[in-house]
Amino acid sequence: MDKINFQSMGEITRNEPTKGTTSHGSGFAEKLKESIMEVNLRQQNADQAIEKVISGELGIHEGMLKIQEADISLRMLLQVRRKVMDAYTEIMRLQL
Numbered sequence: 001m002d003k004i005n006f007q008s009m010g011e012i013t014r015n016e017p018t019k020g021t022t023s024h025g026s027g028f029a030e031k032l033k034e035s036i037m038e039v040n041l042r043q044q045n046a047d048q049a050i051e052k053v054i055s056g057e058l059g060i061h062e063g064m065l066k067i068q069e070a071d072i073s074l075r076m077l078l079q080v081r082r083k084v085m086d087a088y089t090e091i092m093r094l095q096l
Contacts, residue, residue: 011047032080039073 049066052058 035077035080039070039077042066042073089095 014086046067046069049058049063053060
């Protein structure tokens, strides 16, 4: 069975800059972009798993695991989005 990999989403919170980027934000933006691409890939894998379950190529348990993996990664991405929007709103409220 496949294991759910949360490592890439967890790397967003690290303070280490990635290779070839500056530590002034482009590292976070790149990680966020990679995470969005990974969530999209997991959603596509879940769709394919549903088709395979229907055709009998994949067991129901494996299909449900793929769907749950996609659901959890999407929920995590939405939480990151919510936190970023909250931070943006808070910054906009600051008086200069």
